[in-house]
Amino acid sequence: MQTIVSFSNTDTVMQAAKLAFTQYQQIPDAEKANFLDRIAFEIETLADDLINITQAETNLPTPRLLGERGRTTMQLRMFAQMLREGTWVEASIDTAIPDKTPPKPDIRKMLVGIGPVIVFGASNFPYAYSTAGGDTASALAAGCSVVVKAHPAHIQTSTLMASAIAKAIEFCKMPAAIFQHVTADSFETGKALVQHPATAAVGFTGSFSGGKALYDYAAARPNPIPVFSEMGSTNPVLLLPNALETNAENIAKQYAGSITLGVGQFCTNPGILLGIASTSLDSFATTLATELALAAPSKMLHTGILKAYQLKSAKAIEQAGVTVHTNNIQSDITAQPLFTSVSGEIFLANPLLHEEVFGPYAILVVCKNETELITIWEILKGQLTTTLMGTAIDFENHAAIVQMAPQIAGRVLFNGVPTGVEVCASMVHSGPFPACTDSRFTAVGINAVKRWVRPVCFQNCPSNLLPIALKDENPLQILRLVDGEWKR
Numbered sequence: 001m002q003t004i005v006s007f008s009n010t011d012t013v014m015q016a017a018k019l020a021f022t023q024y025q026q027i028p029d030a031e032k033a034n035f036l037d038r039i040a041f042e043i044e045t046l047a048d049d050l051i052n053i054t055q056a057e058t059n060l061p062t063p064r065l066l067g068e069r070g071r072t073t074m075q076l077r078m079f080a081q082m083l084r085e086g087t088w089v090e091a092s093i094d095t096a097i098p099d100k101t102p103p104k105p106d107i108r109k110m111l112v113g114i115g116p117v118i119v120f121g122a123s124n125f126p127y128a129y130s131t132a133g134g135d136t137a138s139a140l141a142a143g144c145s146v147v148v149k150a151h152p153a154h155i156q157t158s159t160l161m162a163s164a165i166a167k168a169i170e171f172c173k174m175p176a177a178i179f180q181h182v183t184a185d186s187f188e189t190g191k192a193l194v195q196h197p198a199t200a201a202v203g204f205t206g207s208f209s210g211g212k213a214l215y216d217y218a219a220a221r222p223n224p225i226p227v228f229s230e231m232g233s234t235n236p237v238l239l240l241p242n243a244l245e246t247n248a249e250n251i252a253k254q255y256a257g258s259i260t261l262g263v264g265q266f267c268t269n270p271g272i273l274l275g276i277a278s279t280s281l282d283s284f285a286t287t288l289a290t291e292l293a294l295a296a297p298s299k300m301l302h303t304g305i306l307k308a309y310q311l312k313s314a315k316a317i318e319q320a321g322v323t324v325h326t327n328n329i330q331s332d333i334t335a336q337p338l339f340t341s342v343s344g345e346i347f348l349a350n351p352l353l354h355e356e357v358f359g360p361y362a363i364l365v366v367c368k369n370e371t372e373l374i375t376i377w378e379i380l381k382g383q384l385t386t387t388l389m390g391t392a393i394d395f396e397n398h399a400a401i402v403q404m405a406p407q408i409a410g411r412v413l414f415n416g417v418p419t420g421v422e423v424c425a426s427m428v429h430s431g432p433f434p435a436c437t438d439s440r441f442t443a444v445g446i447n448a449v450k451r452w453v454r455p456v457c458f459q460n461c462p463s464n465l466l467p468i469a470l471k472d473e474n475p476l477q478i479l480r481l482v483d484g485e486w487k488r
């Protein structure tokens with residue numbers, strides 16, 4: 001297994017990934033499913049060693065890590081199940097009509113793996129969105145080889161996870177280079193991997209500057225490739241008037257929990273709260289400030305993230321017209337939750353306040369009326385999530401807001417908090433740019449596999465040469481669209 005790679009030997013890695021991809025393509029989905037299950041088993045076998053190492057590297061508490069490990073193995077098993085069921089290839093068959101003028105040929109289509117995929121794991125999800133996380137699991141399920149560029153903030157965790165995958169490769173007799181784990185000492189290595197001719201796609205979770213840089217490297221290739229960068233979001237929450245009149249305190253308590261969950265280190269953290277000036281919005285602000293003051297300062301993932309949080313929040317706080325409602329005593333070790341407010345007019349005029357402050361930070365924008373609230377919300381579009389806190393009366397009185405919500409974000413929540421992303425078929429973890437570089441695809445849930453495939457059409461293909469999913473007798477018994485009719 002590769003552990004250190006420099007700019008000079010990325011070619012060796014990518015040539016191996018290319019060859020392994022071709023070999024892996026020939027392996028039946030049922031065997032790939034066993035391989036994914038085996039990775040989950042090997043991760044579980046790492047037991048407390050894994051949890052202890054990650055705890056030391058990331059400051060994340062054990063219960064959170066146990067939950068995230070469960071999610072990671074569940075994702076692997078979910079994709080294994082998808083492969084066994086088989087319909088994911090979206091097979092369709094349009095049979096020939098020879099006596100049509102001109103004659104209609106036999107045309108069959110299915111999805112196939114796109115090629116070697118580079119995964120840049122997230123620092124804030126050392127298991128579920130890193131080395132053996134959702135991007136790797138979905139790409140391996142799609143039939144792609146994977147090269148993980150290890151995140152430097154949890155390198156030991158990443159190496160241990162990679163060793164679990166290597167064991168699964170050996171046990172299942174998969175091509176050795178179907179998964180490679182590389183560390184890098186400069187951006188040049190990541191850039192060389194993205195720009196290598198054999199690379200077919202890239203998955204990334206992290207900062208806007210990182211995700212956009214990888215996207216630009218890919219666009220500058222002679223043959224551009226897709227880059228699925230998930231770059232975070234401010235996740236605007238709309239606090240509608242009737243909900244505040246009836247429930248301001250409870251909503252504030254709910255949001256104090258969401259803003260501080262995981263020390264605010266979630267891309268779905270609610271960073272911008274929008275409401276229309278009223279006494280109930282004032283009491284929401286008072287309760288939220290009180291609740292956040294009770295939250296103990298906590299360690300962040302690494303000192304770089306802590307420093308970035310302190311710098312960005314300090315910059316936001318010093319802007320004219322911004323009121324700070326919580327203590328602002330920061331330390332070199334822990335992050336203090338921060339809650340500020342500003343008028344809609346000042347917010348509109350100052351784009352710096354629209355930026356994500358990654359950490360336990362939220363700003364309340366006090367709008368003078370619904371028109372100003374909608375104007376601000378529209379400017380913020382390009383989000384992973386947006387949340388409407390409202391009663392039935394609110395949704396009737398503000399129908400335009402309900403109608404507009406899907407234009408803002410990939411996930412629209414009603415009366416909840418955006419932190420917490422369920423892994424299921426209907427989940428969308430994506431959104432218009434700059435939340436993601438391709439809003440058509442989700443990074444979470446079974447549909448994440450669609451980022452790593454492309455459709456291939458077989459025209460007049462002799463039946464003995466057809467892929468098994470497209471054969472007349474449907475040996476896999478999968479659901480297929482045959483001459484416009486769904487059939488097994």
Ligand code: NAP
Nearest residue numbers: 120123124152187190206207210213231232267305308358
């Ligand atoms: P990051 O700086 O975006 O880095 C993530 C990965 O991308 C690392 O492996 C990094 O390589 C690589 N990378 C970044 N810029 C690159 C470039 N120009 N060329 C090649 N490779 C590049 O993310 P981070 O270290 O996890 O955290 C930094 C900030 O990102 C945080 O303060 C926060 O604002 C944000 N963040 C957002 C999310 C989210 O969910 N959207 C999650 C975590 C962090 P190196 O190893 O060489 O650094």
